[in-house]
Amino acid sequence: MKEKNSKDLPALECHIPHLAYDSVIFGYHDSELHILILEYHNSGLYALPGGFVKRDENLDDAVKRGLTERTGLREVYLEQFSTFGKVNRSKGRVMKKILEANGYAPEQGHWLLDRFISVAYYALLDHSKVTPVPDALSDSMNWYPVDGLPPLIMDHKDIVKKAVEVLRQNLDKKLVGSNLLPPKFTMRALQQVYEAILGEKLTRTNFQRKILSADMVVRHEKQFLGGAHKAPYLYSFKS
Amino acid sequence: MKEKNSKDLPALECHIPHLAYDSVIFGYHDSELHILILEYHNSGLYALPGGFVKRDENLDDAVKRGLTERTGLREVYLEQFSTFGKVNRSKGRVMKKILEANGYAPEQGHWLLDRFISVAYYALLDHSKVTPVPDALSDSMNWYPVDGLPPLIMDHKDIVKKAVEVLRQNLDKKLVGSNLLPPKFTMRALQQVYEAILGEKLTRTNFQRKILSADMVVRHEKQFLGGAHKAPYLYSFKS
DNA sequence: CATAAATGTATCATTATGATACAATAATAC
């Protein structure tokens, strides 16, 4: 493979050095919570989708920009949850391997091989609306169940772990369910989302009582399709 | 005043550019929650104590280092709570004014006048153990009640607001009280800490029941001093 | 020694939560 010029890589002049972001992008399908994971070209390395912050760009906007590029979606629910700043979290070695596997030969001291502090965000989105777009260095970006992730580079496993913890904590405070489901859904679907996030079974009747008494959903017409049983109502989130 | 040489300022070579931290240092006294605030020399400007991260230093360690320098304490309870990254949060103007008021004349484009992303931490400590040490640019560092802060530079007011929100959320999950009080304390003192943090009155008897049933404190001997009333027990936190 | 002030505990009412029961109903099998 012909060596590519480093000029095709993100340029230091445009970006804040030593600063990156990583996104834990949650989606729900098949009764499981999933995350989007990048696979880098020719390297067998897996990572969270992330990126860099432009010098004249708000941190939040950089993350939104990356998210839109990778998923095709705008207006995604996004929350910053932690910043990872250990010296040894950055591995110049790993980054070099990824770049070389893509045909680049970054010179010694290239800014992408430096130490990076990473601000971590999680996103919640409707799995069915996403068309994953891998970045320039990656073969593919695919959904993996949270409990069945491939080995990830650097500290990305820790980042995911923390994201899940924070998501669980926020489950009752924020409208988590509303962002992972289509606009209308059954009570059963919502319960399965909660169970997937919490990793435990909930009692159906008490869950229903809790959701209804929390006054967070409105009830719509009944849904008549497939299932030898009473038709469930459809619900949607308020506001 | 003779102009000082910029070489006395923190050097770019040693530090990660565009990255800072700010600390919201909580202490409790006089039934109120207080924060340590710096007053810069000759400028009438007030700010949270903060600093920069060395190129070979863990982010957490940089914050601990700064905290020890400002308070004289080691082993302080410290928690990262948010990272502030808006482009317009940094004000080169303000930083320039502070430096000039200290006799420095930073050249155009000096790194301290750049845009900064700031990782915010809060600390909890025993007010009586602290000896505040202002930094090189500051006249003084003093305790201010959270509800009576002077006007702060840049977005420091937002940082404090967020810190208080997170502290309130964490109040029941983490051992907040144990870090703001001396090792032994009365139930009344603990209740006052809770009330100061939450900004609301609690029912004494129910608070006592809650703390005792949470199994977080051990009871010691009674305290016989000052007060025309039944002597209270002293308690201390477990673990 | 009576008083005032605050403490430690008990108890009642109310609310929230967990567990169980049961009628209603849409698709399927016959």
Place this chain on the structure above:
DNA sequence: GTATTATTGTATCATAATGATACATTTATG
């Protein structure tokens, strides 16, 4: 058509958590 089955929506009971109140206790003061 009719019985069957799986799931839904709701009600209800028991238990736990929380809020409100009562009261005896005890320490310094006058």
